[in-house]
Amino acid sequence: MVIPVETFTLSETGGTIQTRIKRQIVDGILTGRFLKGEKMPSSRQLAGHLGVSRMTVTLAYTDLVADDYLVARGRSGYFVSPTAPAGAPASPSVQRQSDRPRFDWTRALGNRPEPPPTVARPANWRQFPYPFIYGQTDPTLFxxxxxxxxxxxxxxxxxxxxxxxxxxxxxxxxxxxxxxxxxxxxxxxxxxxxxxxxxxxxxxxxxxxxxxxxxxxxxxxxxxxxxxxxxxxxxxxxxxxxxxxxxxxxxxxxxxxxxxxxxxxxxxxxxxxxxxxxxxxxxxxxxxxxxxxxxxxxxxxxxxxxxxxxxxxxxxxxxxxxxxxxxxxxxxxxxxxxxxxxxxxxxxxxxxxxxxxxxxxxxxxxxxxxxxxxxxxxxxxDAQIQRLRQAYHGRRALMTSAITEAGLIHAGSVSGGGSCFWMRAPETVDTEVLAERLHARGVVIEPGAAFFYDADPPRHFYRIAYSSIAPARITKGIKMIAKEIDALR
Amino acid sequence: MVIPVETFTLSETGGTIQTRIKRQIVDGILTGRFLKGEKMPSSRQLAGHLGVSRMTVTLAYTDLVADDYLVARGRSGYFVSPTAPAGAPASPSVQRQSDRPRFDWTRALGNRPEPPPTVARPANWRQFPYPFIYGQTDPTLFxxxxxxxxxxxxxxxxxxxxxxxxxxxxxxxxxxxxxxxxxxxxxxxxxxxxxxxxxxxxxxxxxxxxxxxxxxxxxxxxxxxxxxxxxxxxxxxxxxxxxxxxxxxxxxxxxxxxxxxxxxxxxxxxxxxxxxxxxxxxxxxxxxxxxxxxxxxxxxxxxxxxxxxxxxxxxxxxxxxxxxxxxxxxxxxxxxxxxxxxxxxxxxxxxxxxxxxxxxxxxxxxxxxxxxxxxxxxxxxDAQIQRLRQAYHGRRALMTSAITEAGLIHAGSVSGGGSCFWMRAPETVDTEVLAERLHARGVVIEPGAAFFYDADPPRHFYRIAYSSIAPARITKGIKMIAKEIDALR
Known part of the structure; x- marks a missing residue:
């Protein structure tokens, strides 16, 4: 795509006009705003926008070609070079000047309650083969x-x-x-x-x-x-x-x-x-x-x-x-x-x-x-609900027999339906440790401590849902949970 | 469409099962939940859902046909009659029982700041031929x-x-x-x-x-x-x-x-x-x-x-x-x-x-x-912005000459662009009265008092925008504003 001419502004200071134009382009490339292969505005356009002579822009462009920031492609114009230098991935904003004290947000933020405990869920849970994660849907059912x-x-x-x-x-x-x-x-x-x-x-x-x-x-x-x-x-x-x-x-x-x-x-x-x-x-x-x-x-x-x-x-x-x-x-x-x-x-x-x-x-x-x-x-x-119910019904049956077979213990109701089970591990098992060990094996479960409003919540509960896991993976996944609980108890 | 069987529930009391089914259907029709021509669930479906005999449902349906709530269409089933009785448009919820005191929300609502003054805008402004309304867009430009x-x-x-x-x-x-x-x-x-x-x-x-x-x-x-x-x-x-x-x-x-x-x-x-x-x-x-x-x-x-x-x-x-x-x-x-x-x-x-x-x-x-x-x-x-700028530029020129010709007075900046002008009427003119009188003539302007943080704000300012008005209407609309100001001063 063409980099819009509006993204260019002429800073008030910082060397000759040509230098300032060059710096802005280099900066755009190094910080990843201008991507390799993107087209620069024509020198006529950019000169008109900044109110400078076209020659100044052309000289800036040709200088940058020499440094391999840009490449010229005949009549098509100038492009960000495919081999342009890459900048540091997280360079600080231009506005940040190291010689000035930064604004103190600690004082300014008036309303900041302590973050309450949350249920730890890996953001990349879709990459896990056994995601017993709650509250997400299965795209194949939608x-x-x-x-x-x-x-x-x-x-x-x-x-x-x-x-x-x-x-x-x-x-x-x-x-x-x-x-x-x-x-x-x-x-x-x-x-x-x-x-x-x-x-x-x-x-x-x-x-x-x-x-x-x-x-x-x-x-x-x-x-x-x-x-x-x-x-x-x-x-x-x-x-x-x-x-x-x-x-x-x-x-x-x-x-x-x-x-x-x-x-x-x-x-x-x-x-x-x-x-x-x-x-x-x-x-x-x-x-x-x-x-x-x-x-x-x-x-x-x-x-x-x-x-x-x-x-x-x-x-x-x-x-x-x-x-x-x-x-x-x-x-x-x-x-x-x-x-x-x-x-x-x-x-x-x-x-x-x-x-x-x-x-x-x-x-x-x-x-x-x-x-x-x-x-x-x-x-x-309604058709969607019907499809969800049927799929969940099947998955739930698989969950139920796998749970029974593996000897895992229900801590909540098993009637009515829904999309998850509330479970109890032996009291000596901390389910946050359990969840972490299971993550390493590709299994996502939800530790239960965050569900209790308590300074010292019970730590041996957990939740397993079947709204996102493939039916074929359920039995193996449940077995892996049981095995890890055994190892931890 | 078919009325989903899930919308039916059997109340615990209120006469025979057949009566309760009939009442629920009548209620659905009278309150406008079931629309004329919509299809009822089959008697088999509804009976299965409610756990009652199919005959009970069939008898309820045929009774309602007699009262012209439903019509039977041979093998297709039962439909809400095209000439079914119509209920009161805003009947109270079933939950409301007149013999019980209602919950007192005045006390319960803990956080309720006084509503600050707002800019009065008619909700049906699109029906006005001269909408100098601000902040809405023109669908023809999108x-x-x-x-x-x-x-x-x-x-x-x-x-x-x-x-x-x-x-x-x-x-x-x-x-x-x-x-x-x-x-x-x-x-x-x-x-x-x-x-x-x-x-x-x-x-x-x-x-x-x-x-x-x-x-x-x-x-x-x-x-x-x-x-x-x-x-x-x-x-x-x-x-x-x-x-x-x-x-x-x-x-x-x-x-x-x-x-x-x-x-x-x-x-x-x-x-x-x-x-x-x-x-x-x-x-x-x-x-x-x-x-x-x-x-x-x-x-x-x-x-x-x-x-x-x-x-x-x-x-x-x-x-x-x-x-x-x-x-x-x-x-x-x-x-x-x-x-x-x-x-x-x-x-x-x-x-x-x-x-x-x-x-x-x-x-x-x-x-x-x-x-x-x-x-x-x-x-x-970018193409969109370009189109908006061109259109607004043209409308703005029309606004400017119409304003000059009509002798209206700017109260804000006229350079730079944007989508509106901030205006001043003679001090004796209350622009809320002006706006009301203009509404009656199909002109929408925005009275300016709500823009001032003041217990006793100046009342002679107003805002006119050109983001939604058709260019061909601008000159006439501005003239109408000027005429109404003259009448009020």
Whole structure:
């Protein structure tokens, strides 16, 4: 490609004009901004742009040819030489002058909570033969052909205007309509459009809820073990956090503290134990919320993947007083890089949530919203869910028999479906050490300590998912985990 | 389309099973979830899903045919009747039971700053024949053909994996590379990849900077008049805000208060006056920042639209100590619904900004990032800018002569370019009244009061943009503004 003439500016000092032009070109090549083989602007263009004589530019170019920074190709002009010198890979910015003190960011950064522990996942997990990693999808299961067609449809001229304009705080009405009519009823929820907000995934919805409802003086209840992503969200509000123990039937409403403003829960499919809260307990939880006056934030992630029985209705569907904020996401059913989710709550809350979202980011991109709306409305979404369920069902069966055969121990629910198992190693095994040793053998598992809200969390739990691993690799992978646990115990 | 069987659930109470099924269908039709002509699931399917006998479902369906909710079409099955009764347009959610007190959101919403004044813009502005609205684009100037091709390229199988995975806190490296090599050098900026963060538009970048740098005890300086969108961003941090007056050369560094932690400025192209700060003043501003130790957030919006002379280098390009955070956006050069911008700063700041963005929304969608990267790398972006500049140049000339002829008065800079003019009406004219009266005649202008950080702002300023109005309408529209001002004075 041709290097745009606009990338050139003439510095005010630094030698003759010719020197300054040369320095800028050399700098561009050494720092990797100008790539080998790229074409320089013509001397006429560059001279016109910088307001200098064409001869000055030509002399700079010919000098650089002599040094093999550039090559001249007859009438075609000048190009970055294929054998041009290569610079240091990470040279400091020009703006950095070693004789000047750098700005002190330690002092300037006013709001910096300690990073909470996160689940260690190798960024290059796709290169691992046995990726029992959670929350990523399998490209072989995604209907990218129809997704492409839906994107094309969204890019049609007719829709283009709606997708390119600044919608201020508004969402794509087509997507809101599809969620309202086709998705929420599956969770037993009826909602008007002003009770729905599109978010940048469930994470964004959780953040918005926490940001609006929690202050330094308020109390949040979270499940332990629970979704680690909530921790950083809460740390930003500086609220007080109370962990609530989770058993085989989810959290116990009778164990909730008297002082509670917001409870974050995953009743239908607890993260990470996969426990489902029985209906009687849900009613008790809602009664409790009404009596104590706290808000329940229901993260209804992954409900589409309940394939071993009908999914239980959401807590929001039983919510008589309106204290439940329901959060859903397309990260598991479509793909996480889409960054698309939604939040359903009483209109007064949604109005404030919309205002906050508008301040922070305006709205999710129109193209992404309309593409998803098309995919849902045309039924591809349901076909996709069906395909995922079938594939996960098969993988889950392989996981289950491999786990039994290898003598590994479940620590969570094994019914209902989902995309992972919550496991327990012998107490003497630190699963972070286990995970590291398994990485070296090409196996990715998720150590469990980060799921506990505890200064000294139990270290012998771990999670293994089957959403990204090839079925043929499951049995061998599970065996390798068992072998490594044996070696460590 | 077929109504998915998953949208049906059997409530626990409410009469016989048949009644409960009927009620759910009637409810779906009356509330507009099931649309006329949509196909019901087969009785076999629905019976299987609900775990009831097929006869029960068939009887429910035939009863509903009698009431004209459904029609039977021989072997094809049952459909929502084209003449089905229509419900009230906004019936309350089923969850709402009138005998129960609703949750009190007034108390629960802990963080709710007063909404700051905003620039009133009609949502249906595209229907107005004379839209002198700012910040929206003209679809006739956008190369949607090549944008579509770039999106298709991003949707190729090869790239699909990179675009669908959860990237945790990371950006698309291809977009970062293109910004670093092709965009930033035009502003005189050299940056390493770890000094760049992709944001959801400039608004998101401003919000991130404010959130990280300001607290209740800190001071922010903003330009007055200035970008109104910054006000809500600052209100969320509860910081102290100091307005700084802006003249024909931008703000005066000598007028900055001694207590200042962060200064938000638009030095190259002041919003809304279009003033350009001279180089000597910029140096004085940077010296001042270094001496007092405050951070400068440079919102370098719209630099691509400087078409009447070469754009001045950014403040960041002169930043010796690293105290400048540079913000850019593709909202003006591509389109605002894209929600894509970037932030350039020292790595320690970008690291914290990335962490915050990851907590709030993870990352901008992969598809959007890669499509923009392709559009830039293939040179379509430069062609696009060129087309915008030419079109705006022509419209601007029409605006200028119409303004002169109509005797309207400029209140800001008229050199440099951009996409709007900042105007002054006689002091007795309230431009909000003016705007309202003009709306009734099909003319959109932006009243100026919201641009001032002042309890009692001047009310006779207004802004008129030429980014969305058809050239043929400009002269007539300006005349109408002049006429209405005359009537009001």
């Amino acid at each position: 209907d990218s052909q129809n997704w492409r067609l839906c994107a094309l449809q969204a890019l049609r001229h007719k829709d283009h205007d709606a997708l390119t304009a600044d919608q201020y705080g508004q969402d794509d009405p087509v997507l809101v309509d599809v969620i309202r009519r086709l998705i929420l009823p599956r969770r037993g929820i009826r909602a008007e459009p002003d009770e729905i907000l599109i978010t940048m995934g469930a994470q964004n919805a959780l953040w918005i809820a926490a940001q609006l409802l929690l202050t330094q003086r308020r109390w949040a209840g979270i499940e332990s073990p629970g979704y680690p992503g909530i921790r950083d969200v809460l740390a930003r509000t500086r609220c007080n956090t109370q962990p609530i123990d989770v058993g085989p039937e989810g959290l116990d409403p009778d164990m909730l503290p008297q002082t509670l403003d917001v409870l974050f829960t995953t009743v239908s499919h607890q993260c990470p134990t996969n426990a489902t809260m029985p209906m009687a307990r849900r009613r008790a939880l809602l009664d409790r919320a009404e009596a104590q006056g706290f808000v329940i934030v229901e993260d209804d992630y992954e409900f589409e993947l309940t394939f071993e029985r009908s999914p239980t209705p959401s807590l929001k569907s039983m919510d008589g007083s309106g204290a439940v904020i329901h959060i859903g996401s397309f990260s598991k059913s479509l793909f996480p890089g889409l960054r698309l989710g939604y939040l359903v709550a009483d209109a007064p809350f949604v109005t404030e949530a919309r205002r906050l979202r508008s301040t922070v980011l305006r709205h999710p991109p129109g193209l992404v919203q309309r593409t998803a709306a098309n995919f849902l409305a045309l039924g591809h979404y | 190369d949607s053909q090549n944008w579509r091709l770039c999106a298709l390229q991003a949707l190729r199988h090869k790239d699909h994996d990179a675009l669908t995975a959860d990237q945790y806190g990371q950006d698309d490296p291809v977009l970062v590379d293109v910004i670093r090599r092709l965009i930033l050098p035009r502003r005189g900026i050299r940056a390493e990849p770890d000094e760049i963060l992709i944001t959801m538009g400039a608004q998101n970048a401003l919000w991130i900077a404010a959130q990280l740098l300001l607290t209740q005890r800190r001071w922010a300086g903003i330009e007055s008049p200035g970008y109104p969108g910054i006000r809500d961003v600052l209100a969320r941090t509860r910081c102290n805000t100091q307005p700084i007056d802006v003249g024909p050369e931008g703000l005066d560094p000598d007028m900055l208060p001694q207590t200042l932690d962060v200064l938000f400025t638009t030095v190259s192209h002041q919003c809304p006056t279009n003033a350009t700060m001279p180089m000597a003043r910029r140096r004085a501003l940077l010296d001042r920042a270094e001496a007092q130790g405050f951070v400068i957030v440079e919102d370098d919006y719209e630099f691509e639209l400087t078409f009447e002379r070469s754009p001045t280098p950014s403040l960041k390009s002169m930043d010796g100590s690293g105290a400048v955070i540079h913000i850019g956006s593709f909202s003006k050069s591509l389109f605002p619904g894209l929600r894509l911008g970037y932030l350039v700063a020292d790595a320690p700041f970008v690291t914290e900004a990335r962490r915050l963005r990851s907590t709030v929304l993870r990352h901008p969608p992969g598809l959007v990032q890669r499509t923009a990267a392709n559009f830039l790398a293939l040179g379509h972006y």
